[in-house]
Amino acid sequence: MQLVPVIDLLRGQVVRGIQGRRESYRPIVSALCGTAEPLAVARVLCEHCASDTLYVADLDSLQGAPAQTVLLGRLLKAMPRLTLWLDAGFADAEAAARLLAALDPAAAVRVLPVFASESLRSPAALATCFNDPALLSLDRRDGQRLDPAGCWERLTLWPERVIVMTLERVGADSGPDLDTLRAVAASARPCTRLIGAGGIRSEADLSEAEAAGADAWLVASALHDLRLSPRRGG
Template identity: 60%
Template sequence: MLLIPVIDLMRGQAVRAVRGDRASYKPVVSRLCAGSDPVSVARAMCEHCDSTRLYAADLDALTGGQAQVEVLRRILQAMPTLEFWVDAGFADRAAAQRLRERIGPGAERIVTIFASESLRSRAQLAECCAEREASVLSLDRRDGRRLDAAGCWEAPELWPSRVIVMTLERVGADAGPDLATLREVQSRSPATQLVGAGGIRHAADLAAAADAGAHAWLVASALHDGRLPPLRR
């Protein structure tokens, strides 16, 4: 089971995500480092997980504002070996390309996250995920409801090789992982590499997620709270 640390970015700071209620997010308080500077938090999380991969949710962009280009650029510059998964509310492939162009050097290390809550059409799903090994699709849901105007959940034939199963109400909620939804998605596309998101509390949850078929899991709160021990190769 791979751990992929998550940094949630809002107004230039790393914030604590709780149940997908983005209006209430506060600057993160972490046992891993002091303060909420994004570069410091990103480094500490990746060092703790022995990870060269980091997932960032740009909440300014996801809530209709401008992408935090300078923050994303700073993280890339500070961590030259990082594989940077970025969700900035991309409605289509062109939006993702524009962000890469604005970031400039280092943007080739960005893995674009196309999220079902943001994609505008089934046609854009097909275009964005045409390079099946290069992109990642996030299947988003909250409180039992799919966030999916484009119909991504019902089009497994269009999914890329990696798919995130994102249960927003479990993010930061100390509620345990949503393994039932993970298994449902796996049944639709058994060959797809699944990455879970939300709910991990401790090592036993990670073991259960691996048994349920998860290849990796996105984690933040359990890291900041010191509930997962440091990983070392």
């Protein structure tokens, strides 16, 4: 099971995500890192997970403010092997292209946009998102799909990697939503790689998630709370 560490960025700091309620996020208090400074947190999380991939949620951009492109550029420059999976609330492919164009071209090639079903504005926007490498996030909260573009139902438009995001499980110590993951796995094409998000509390949860069909899982709180063992690099 691949672990993909997550940082939520808000006004230049790493904050702790809880149930997708972004108005309540506060700077991270971490037993693993001891700081909320983004580069320090990114280094420690990636080392702990033996990961060259980092999921970044730019909460400034997600809430309508300018994207934190200077900070993203610093991360990419300081960690030259790093690939970013970036969720910045992209409404369409053009929005992602504009953000990538604001980064140094040599670094921008290491950024994969995450097109989230809660953010995509329409079915027409969805249809143009995956001409270039990117990920889709299927978002839901409290049993409801967050999906103005109809992403959940348009399986033929899905890219190779699809995130299954249950927002009320994020940072809530309530376990992963394996029922939803299994349902998506049952309908997805065989080539689809599923990445779970939200709820991981322990190594046992990871084992159950893998058995349910997850190829990887996005993790944050369980790392900061020292619930997951360090991984060894390949």
